[in-house]
Amino acid sequence: MDSTESLIGMRRLLENLLSPDNSVRIQSELEFKHFMESDANSLSYLLIQTALDDSLALATRQSALLQIKRIVPLVWSPAFDKFVGPTPINQKIKGILRNSLLKLVADPDSKIRSSASYAIVQIAAVDYPDEWPELLGHLYDSTTNPDSSMFNIIGSLSVLQEIFDDVVTDQQFFEGGVAIQVLKTCETLLQNKFNSAEVKVETLRLLKSLCQSFDNADFDINGREQFCNSVIPQIYQLVISTSKNVSAEPFVNSLTAWELKYETYYILDYFMNSFSNLLESFASASFNLLLQDFSVQSEVYQQLLMSDIDTIEFDKIFTDVKQFYSSQRERKEPYPFLTTSMSKEVEFMQTLIEIQNVDNPVHLSNILDLLAHVSILPSSKIEDYNSDFNQFVTDESGLNVEIAIRDSIRELLSDINENANHILIDLLMEKLNKLGDLKANQLKAETIVFLLSCCFENDDTIVQAPSFDLEKFLNSSLNLLLSGYIVSEEFQFLAARFILMIPRFLFKFANKCKQFGVSAFTKICSVISKLGGVDDFFIVKSSILISLQYxxxxxxxxxxxxxVQNELLGLVTQVSTEATEDTNMTLLDVMTIIISIDNLELTKNSHTIELILTIGFKNDSNFTMSSAMFECIEDILKDIPKPNYDDIVSFVFPFLLQKIVEVKEEYSSDIDLCLQVLGSFLKVNSSYQIPGEIFYNTFSVINKFILVCQDDELIQSSTEALIELVRHSPELCSKFIDPETKETGIQILLRNTAKLLSPDMSDRAIVKLGDLVNLLITNFNQSIGSYLDEILRALTVRLVHATEVPTIENMILIFNALTISQPSSTINFLKSFMIDGKPALVKVLPLWFQAYEVMRGYDSILSNVRAFIEIYKLNDRDIKGIVVDGDPLPQQVPDGIIVTRSIAKRMSIKYKQIPADAKIVSLLLEELKNEITAGDHGAAVGHIRDVDNDNDYDDVDDDDDDGWEDVEDLGRQTLDQLKDYVDEQKSLKRDRVGNNDDMKELLISFFKECTVQNTSNFEDIYNQFMSDNQRKLLSEYLLFA
Incomplete structure (x- = not known):
């Protein structure tokens, strides 16, 4: 098997898989697939031998490991969901692979170690502990064995991290002894002064991976709380000692030492946040160490802030740059890493300030100096902002996903305690006044104003009057802007910072300054005319728009x-010409405020709606932007006169329809958005009938589009638009006649409905089919009478074969409506024909129940409840004879079996089998519990149900014994006893089942009627299919709700 010829062939195959020649690569993929299917054992063996051969090129070895990662889920074991077999790899080859992968985690190359680690964890997910019990023991030994190489220790620690994330269960961690063993291993490695910094970094990462296990520990399980209380202080002591040892020597010129510091502060912050009650005694020492480290690190970091990142020679600042790069599993650059490290220390500082409630002025002054040192606007940011103002908007709008130290500082200052906040504001005002000429010290001034702005974001109660005159400060800030003194094209950031600070200042001191808000912003807007042409001062202009949100x-x-509205609209128009994604999003958010000033004024012409659509269509596939655009459309059209509405529609619809007419059959996000915009216009003012000509053009274009379109998403969107159009103007639909085909509007709707009912249509395409059919029945019942039976039969077949939950829900709503209005006819209709050899009713009812359990929206759930009540009251023998799933059967996992993630995925849950009428009672009782527990309509917003419904009753008001002294054991009383209690209350006088829209009252009335009148043999269900807990729940709510 390991002949030289075979290995050479494998090497050649791997190289061809990486070939830039597409034909060679495709042929190699086919060859590889055939090899795997015909002899997975030999393939696996040759791949691992190739990976082990360190004489080969690194790319070839990495490719071999990549292919191992690909084939393991396919051929290793049937325990993998993706297993294709036909037979799993034999035990001998498995043993070779496991041992070889453990050797490869000791490889000097970090990428080889990382790939081997990934494959080990893949295998461990199904093999540990049963088939690979020695895995953890081997890894522990590798980390603590004096003969182990540094790479072996690092690699083994890396595997342990991944295993704890993906494989080890809480039971194994706590009761199985894994936690103790890992903690001992980490303690040994961290206390060994001969271990390298790289080993200690990896050890700390392992400790970090354990944090979640402690935080999520179930203290109801005996011994876990005591264990955590005992070991967490020990871990904290171990980590802080490690950090102190690093600080004892000069470390700021070592990137690896910075990594050590980052990992220690991550763990310390995590534990201090989660278990401060156990660690308060460490807080003071931790704070002292943190400030000491931050002081020396900030000196190095500030050098980087003031430098051009592209020209920094990191190897002249740090002594171990190459080592830093070579030790990484995922490549990271020094500057972003250093920023992340400093940000984490600021986060830990915030934690400690909160725990110690720091408010000493001297202490705070020192902290402020440190923060100011690293808050200076980086040279790289200044360059980036000047070259593209959109980056400024991204950062100031909080949309940047990259870590920035200013964000961490803003978080700290905006959340600090009220006394400290007062002191810091006074200290910053003092610093600002001492600067003198702000323009001459603009970088420092911008930093101080930024820090002030952060303090003003703090919404804690003002404990005492500030030491400065509020109105004087506001006026001086405005004068700096109005005079143009700090408004400079070369350095726009000081002006922008003042503009963004002022509304935060006004809000902070709103009790004294709120009355100045409108005039302050109006004055700032007056600066707009002085900001040059369309292409000038984008940063200042953007800051004005962002500040409006504050x-x-x-x-x-x-x-x-x-x-002011007109000034702002002009500003949005200017900025939008150069705006990219995040800025466009901000502009739409700002537009909702601008529209709210006076939306009627903005509908007197088409400029504003054109501006909204222009911005919104810039990125037509961005869901968030589209949602913001729809909000703008809704706001601008709200409560406007019909002539204004007609004018806007007459401008917008032809533009959108032209785009739709020009489209081909394939998907286009642009056309999808056009269709959604049409729908949004129709939804806003549904009482206004759109102009006849616009309706006819729109109706014609959308219907023709549906008939020719083959894309699921576009069919769905066009169907939604059609539904809104017809719902908006049903009379115009009835009058419509196609000038070419002479078809009526109703005939065209039926033709499109027939297309959607076709088996060729996917579930995704017909997600709104139920709404369309309901629209036909509601508005054109007489016109479609001869087709209705055929439509409903086809709809039922589509429902039974549907797999997408939204599509099923939408079609179920049709049967809800039909059942509420004509319960007997609807059920008889479902009995009248067969689907897949069974009556349609037998196929539909289980789906109906399943859809209800995940249904969302109060109105939808209420209609379902009303339909179920009507079905139950029919007392239909066939319904009683349909057997469906009830609650899950207990004890489906044998004792001693640990349910891993992979086992849980493959488990098939078994259920009690109960008649359909008992299932209806169970679902309605669960709904009543939800209604009363959550109150009003809260529970009916949506269902996310636990499969074990019966167990949900165990916690019903267990702690409240008031009023129960004279009531027998509610869970064991007979229905006659319950009936007597209900009769005594004479509560049936409130019965309004027929027309009651309140879910709770509807359900209580239903169950009282069932109890007193034994509706549809309710007593049989009560005695045979309801648990004690369910009976207790029913009694409690009928008597005391």
Missing amino acids: YNYFIRAKEFGTL
């Missing part, structure tokens, strides 16, 4: 008036 927190938009 004013909106405490000032109603209408207070600004139409002059």
Whole structure:
């Protein structure tokens, strides 16, 4: 098997798989697939031998490991979901692979170690502990064996991290002794002064991976709380000692030492946040160490802030740059890593300030100096912002996913305690006043104003009056802007910072300054005319628009008036010309505020709606942007006169329809958005009938589009638009006649409905089919009478064969409506024909129940409840004879079996089998519990149900014994006893089942009627199919709700 010829062939195959020649690569893929299917054992063996051969090129070895990762789920064991077999790899080859992979985690190359680690964890997910019991023992030994190489220790620690994330269960961790063993291993490695910094970094990463296990520990399980209380202080002591040892020597010129510091502060912050009650005694020492480290690290970090990142020679600052790169599993660059490290220390500082409630002025002054040192606007940011203002908007709008130290500082200052907040504001005002000429010290001034702005974001109660004159500070800030003194094209950031700070200042001191808000913003808007042409001062202009969102927190938009509205619209128009994704999103958010000033004024012409659509269509596939655009459309159209609405529709619809007419059959996000915009226009003012000509053009275009379209998403969107159009103007639909085919509007709707009912249509395409059929029945019942039976039969077949939950839900709503209005006819209809050899009713009812259990939306759930009540009251023998799934059967996992993630995925849950009428009672009782427990409509917003419904009753008001002294054991009383209690209350006088829209009252009335009148032999269900807990719940709610 391991002949030289075979290994050479494997090497050649791997090289061809990486070939830039597409034909060679495709042929090699086919060859590899055939090899795997015909002899997976030999393939696996040759791949691992290739990976082990360190004389080969690194790319070839990595390719071999990549292919091992690919084939393991396919050929290793049937325990993998993706297993294709036909037979699993034999035990001998498995043993060779396991041992070889453990050797490869000791490889000097970090990428080889990482790939081997991944494959080990893949295998361990199904083999550990049963088929690979020695795995953890081997890894522990490798980390602590004096003969182990540094790479072997690092690799083994890396595997342990991944195993704890993906394989080890809580039971194995706590009761199985894994936690103790890992902690001992980590302690040994961290306390060994001969271990390298790289080993200690990896050890700390292993400790970090354990944090989640402690945080999620189930303290109801005996011994776990005591264990955590005992070991967490020990872990904290171990980690802080490790950090102190690093600080005892000069470390700031070593990137690996920075990594050590990052890992220690991550763990310390995590534990201090989660278990401060156990660790308060460490807080003071931790704070001292943190400030000491931060002080020396900030000196190095500030050098980087003031430098051009592209020209920094890191190897002249740090002594171990090559080592830093070579030790990484995923490549990271020094500067972003250092930022992450400093940010983590700021986060830990925030934790300690909160725990110690720091408010000593001297202490706070020292902290502020440190923060100011690293808050300076980086040279790289200044360059980036000047070259593209969109990056400034991304950062200031909080949309940047990259870690920035300013974000961590903002979080700290905005959450600090009220006394500290007061002191810091006074200290910063003092610093600002001492600067003198702000323009001459603009970088420092921008930093101070940024820090002030962060403090103003703090919404804690003001404990005492500030030491400065609030109105004077506001006026001086405005004068700096209005005079143009700090408004400079070369350095726009100081002006921008003042603009963004002022609304936060006003909001912070709203009790004294709120009245100045409108005039302050109006004055700032007056600066717009001085900001040059369309291409100038984008950063200042953007900051004005962003600041409007802060004013909106405490000032109603209408207070600004139409002059400011027009200024802002002009500003949005200018900025939008150069705006990219995040800026476009911000512009749409700002537009909702601008519209709110006076939406009627903005509908007197088409400029504003055109601006909204222009921005929204810039990125037509961005869901968040589309949602913001729809919000703008809704806001601008709300409560406007019909002539204004007609004018806007007459402008927008032809533009959108032209786009739709030009489209081909394939998907286009642009057309999808056009269809959604049409729908949004129709939803807003549904009482207004759109102009006849616009309706006819729209109706014609959308229907023709549906008939020719083959894309699921576009069919779904066009169906939604069609539904809104017809719902909006049913009379115009009835009058419509196609000038070419002479078909009526109803005939065209039926033709499109027939297409959607076709088996060729996917579930995704017909997700709104139920709404369309309901629309036909509601509005055109007489016109479609001869087709209705055929439509409903086809709809039922589609429902039975549907797999997508939203599609099933939508079609179920049709049967809800039919059942509520004509219960007997609907059930008889479902009995009248067969689907797949069974009556349609037998196929539909289980789906109906399943759809109900995940249904969302109060109205949908209420209609379902009303339909179930009507079905139950029919007392239909066939319904009683249909057997469906009830609650899960207990004890489906044998004692001693640990349910791993992979086992859980493959488990098939078995259920009690109960008649359909008992299932209806169970679902309605569960709904009543949800209604009363959550209150009002809260429970009916949506269902996310536990499969074990019966167990949900165990916790019903167990702690409340008031009023129960004279009531017998509620779970064991007979129905006659319950009937007597209900009769005594005479509560049936409130019965309004026929027309009651309140879910709770509807259900209580239903169950009282069932109890007193034994509706549909309720007594049989009560005695045979309801548990004690369910009976207790029913009694409690009928008597005391």
